[in-house]
Amino acid sequence: MSDGYNFAYLDEATKRMIRRALLKAVAIPGYQVPFSSREMPMPYGWGTGGVQVTAACLTPSDVLKVIDQGADDTTNAVSIRSFFARVAGVATTERTADATIIQTRHRIPEQPLTEDQILVYQVPIPEPLRFLEPRETETRRMHALSDYGLMHVRLYEDIARHGAITKAYAYPVMVAGRYVMDPSPIPRFDNPKLDRSPALQLFGAGRESRIYAVPPWTEVRSLDFDDYPFEATKADAPCALCGATDSYLDEVIVDDAGGRMFVCSDTDYCAGRRAAGHRGIAAPPELVDMGEAP
């Protein structure tokens, strides 16, 4: 552990301030609680909100997993994981099942979470109404009055113009029937996993100084219309490495002619399936032998 810094970097008074905000957020699901966000040693917009929430939740016995785009080995996930390994000395893992706290950017793991886990989201713009109304003073009033007409008009206009709701990620949800919430830029494929999740879901927006939460087993409904129901979508293909048909896929361009293949965005899920003997059409035999799985 790094000398000269408190456990998990933040001083105890700051952690207490963040925990108070977290408690309030859990008590009012989907409500954005202002908190006194600190400058962190990584840039704003690179997960400072998630890092502060994780720092406030971590205990020495926790096991931390950090993913970005579903993968443990993307550069920013590597950077945040090594930050906590250094300033908190906690155990880290790439296995979803082994983690007690998972910090994520843009994805919810494929493997269902449990009551013993906390999922911490990094949030760039916490306000779901921001791109409809740029003023914070105004959007706070709209939330207070449950004045969500503007959002429904936007979704309606999408259908009128394109024949479908065109929010592909950061698809707005209604939490516990009260607050419209931005689930962070997860693909809408992940939205159903928000609903009645056994895990505690915490959202941290550092630059915007906001924390919000979805407590375990809370109803989270993706906004839609009776005649245009919400649809979780993904590329219509199986994973080329593990053959999964139920996971969210990244598209990879494999040659100069624009040839492409689809692979699981959740690297732990994909590796676990390959270790269990599942094969996709492009899985080389040595991939299984590399022992990169659990």
Added chain:
Amino acid sequence: MYVATKGGETAIANAHAWLAEERRGDPGVPDLTVAQIRDQMGVAVARVMAEGALYDPDLAALALKQARGDMVEAVFLIRAFRTTLPRLGSSLPVDTGAMACDRRISAVFKDLPGGQMLGPTFDYTHRLIDFALAAGEPPPPAPETPAAPGPVPHVTTFLKREGVLQDEPGGAPLPPDLTREPLELPADRPLRLQALARGDEGFLLGLAYSTQRGYGRNHAFVGELRIGAVAVEVDIPELGFAVDIGEVTLTECETVNQFQGSATQPAQFTRGYGLVFGQSERKAISMALVDRALRARELGEVDATAPAQDEEFVLSHCDNVQASGFLEHIKLPHYVDFQAELELVRKLRAEASGVALQEAAE
């Protein structure tokens, strides 16, 4: 054949090693010392202290060295360090009237008590590249004169005595602390000034300039601009009196702006205020103009719709550590979101061409 990319950790470590080498540059050229940067890049050091919101010239110089001269990066290093420091207390308000001025000018009176003193300014230099500097020649010695005795009174005291300048309403004894409470709007003037003092010089300069060009014009005169050292005093409860704990160099600008008056109140000038660490005149003047612009509603100016008059717009966007972090985060991977959009666009296009085909068939 496709193998999922691995090795982020090694790539990061290698990038850092290369960066360190680039920072050092040609090893045949002597390494810059922190003292050299502190003493010879004083204006850069001042800016890092001002926007980093921490008065420590040595640390700011070190941050500049580490950041390879990137101002915003150096400011960020200072902020990230500052946030780990405990807040032990507050100083008494510094008395800029008692400032030991290096520079003090007024644009509204030709002469005044305390005098006009140019000090070390670029103002009347001809901007000609000085090739002698490249040769490392020392400058000729500057003439010296004994310091004028006594405090230099503020220009505004004379105007206030006459009643032609508006009095400023007093604030709370302890101002709010932007670094300990989230910014919530509307913000009062002490909080706005605090945000502006940390705000990006370029952003504030642009906004201030926009008011001069008519986007929220309030016609500012530089009532006074002063630069110098002031004492920082802290009340020690055990002692029962304030103790001088050091001094800081500040730049202070007070503008005298367009007057107001009504049937019940005779006409009076209004004010804008700027106060910045170190020698940072451009920033101090910009801050004063933007401060004044942000008072538009308080001063009952109708139709205050210019960007510089919009508190939420200015305060939400003036912090360069926040702005550059968020701007540059778009370098991070967004495969997942892009994939979601790509699927959607393909689907919409397929549906559209399906409709077109069907129409052609009919």
